[in-house]
Structure formats: C-alpha cells, structure tokens
Amino acid sequence: MTALLELTGLRKTFGGLVAIENVSAAVEVGAIHGLIGPNGAGKTTLFSIITGFYRPDAGSVVFDGSDVTGLSTAARARRGLVRTFQSNLLFAEQTALENVVYGALVSRPRHALDWLIERQDHRAAALHDARQTLDFCRIGDKAATRAVDLSHGQQRVLGIAVALAARPRLLLLDEPFTGMTAREKDSLVAMIREIRDRGTTIILVEHDMRAVMQLCDRITVLNFGKVIAEGSPDEVRRHPEVMAAYLGAA
Numbered sequence: 483m484t485a486l487l488e489l490t491g492l493r494k495t496f497g498g499l500v501a502i503e504n505v506s507a508a509v510e511v512g513a514i515h516g517l518i519g520p521n522g523a524g525k526t527t528l529f530s531i532i533t534g535f536y537r538p539d540a541g542s543v544v545f546d547g548s549d550v551t552g553l554s555t556a557a558r559a560r561r562g563l564v565r566t567f568q569s570n571l572l573f574a575e576q577t578a579l580e581n582v583v584y585g586a587l588v589s590r591p592r593h594a595l596d597w598l599i600e601r602q603d604h605r606a607a608a609l610h611d612a613r614q615t616l617d618f619c620r621i622g623d624k625a626a627t628r629a630v631d632l633s634h635g636q637q638r639v640l641g642i643a644v645a646l647a648a649r650p651r652l653l654l655l656d657e658p659f660t661g662m663t664a665r666e667k668d669s670l671v672a673m674i675r676e677i678r679d680r681g682t683t684i685i686l687v688e689h690d691m692r693a694v695m696q697l698c699d700r701i702t703v704l705n706f707g708k709v710i711a712e713g714s715p716d717e718v719r720r721h722p723e724v725m726a727a728y729l730g731a732a
C-alpha cells in the first residue's frame with residue numbers, strides 16, 4: 483500500500499502548552515483512517531495542522547508525495563485535501579443546492595470565473611454536478627430548501643456534500659456524527675463507506691466509538707498530544723494504554 487498522507491515529527495505548542503508532540507502517522511490510499519483520543523488529546527490541533535489552519539512548530543505534512551507543510555488551506559483544497567467543519571459553516575440563507583455549487587466553485591477558481599461571467603454551459607454543468615452530489619448524499623429532495631431550514635442531521639450531511647463538491651482525494655471529517663439520531667448515524671456510516679468506495683481516502687475524527695469501530699480500517703490514538711497506539715480497530719480496542727487513557731478520562 484502507498485501512503486496518501488505522511489505526517490512526520492509534528493509538534494505544536496500554544497504558549498507553554500505542548501498540544502502535539504513528535505506525532506508521526508501515515509494514511510494509506512483508500513483507507514478510512516480514524517483519529518481518536520480523550521478530550522484535549524490534540525485531535526483538533528492535529529486536524530488543523532493537516533488542513534493548513536495551523537503551521538506546526540516542527541515536522542512535515544506530505545500529501546501525495548509533495549510537502550504541503552507551508553501551503554494554505556485553500557492551496558491544499560485545490561490539491562484535493564478537503565475538510566468538513568465541526569459546526570455547520572454554511573450559507574444559511576442559501577438553498578442546499580446553492581451551498582453545494584459554492585463548495586465546487588471555491589475549490590475550482592477557474593469555474594468560479596466562468597460562473598461570474600455567466601458561461602451558461604458551465605453553470606448548467608455545475609448545477610448538474612451539485613444535484614448529483616445531493617442525490618448521492620440522500621438529500622436530493624432538499625435541493626431547494628434553505629440550509630437554515632434543514633434539520634441538524636441534514637445540515638451536517640449538507641456540510642459533507644459541500645466538501646464532496648470540491649472533489650477531494652482526501653476528505654477529513656470532523657466529528658460528523660455529533661448530534662445525529664441513531665437512524666441518521668446508520669445512514670451516514672453507509673454513506674462514508676460509499677464515499678471511500680468511490681475512491682476518496684478518509685480521515686475521521688470522531689468521539690462516537692461505535693461509528694469509529696464500524697468504519698475504520700486503521701486508527702491512530704492520541705493522548706496528551708502523543709500517539710499512544712496505531713492499528714486495526716481490534717488492536718486498538720485491546721491496547722492497554724488506550725484502555726487506560728479512556729478509563730482515566732472517564
């Protein structure tokens with residue numbers, strides 16, 4: 483297997499606090515890779531380093547063979563490294579369809595230009611793609627609904643649809659299951675598998691252990707900013723340090 487993402491020797495401090503210390507990990511092409519750990523373990527900080535929101539104090543982020551450590555979030559997104567947000571950062575007053583179109587345009591500035599100068603063929607193609615993405619995410623019937631009028635679970639799915647519109651090669655999902663009903667969770671588990679099966683590698687930061695264990699091929703466990711375990715769900719579940727970290731946290 484080849485690594486799509488390689489993290490080497492990452493370190494990030496906030497004042498005197500070491501949030502991430504000497505973190506190395508590799509995410510294989512086609513994997514669903516979990517990133518877990520108790521509260522304050524450093525998951526969000528690591529996520530932000532991978533997406534370019536934070537610059538690490540040391541170490542490197544290599545995406546598809548290129549060092550992207552110094553690149554902006556937008557430059558990474560154009561290369562196919564795309565994230566969703568924990569909160570629903572959507573255009574609340576716009577329809578679901580418009581949100582997905584914006585998701586596609588943000589990652590493809592050339593298309594945005596065509597849109598602005600009203601290239602009708604590009605507009606039609608963008609709308610067609612956005613409709614297909616909403617259908618794929620099982621919210622095609624909500625295309626004309628304003629984002630703000632969707633249920634919480636539907637808004638989270640729309641967030642994923644917006645990210646998918648950017649055609650990610652690596653999709654980072656930030657706690658996508660938060661606040662979902664059991665039924666919505668089951669549907670999202672199936673959807674995430676399908677996204678992977680269509681060729682997108684996935685990193686999943688998630689507190690819902692059932693979803694993590696169901697979905698992930700590999701899991702990296704952080705505690706106090708360090709990697710304490712890495713392996714299959716079964717290996718990680720039985721790892722003494724992981725059990726201790728979660729019991730300690732509980």
Ligand SMILES: Nc1ncnc2c1ncn2[C@@H]1O[C@H](COP(=O)(O)OP(=O)(O)OP(=O)(O)O)[C@@H](O)[C@H]1O
Nearest residue numbers: 496499500501519520521522523524525526527528
């Ligand atoms: N911007 C910041 N400024 C100062 N300290 C920070 C900042 N961001 C995170 N930290 C600290 O770094 C450590 C790791 O935090 P982080 O949010 O990455 O953990 P987490 O695993 O995502 O936690 P949670 O599961 O609660 O979201 C914590 O001690 C946190 O207080």
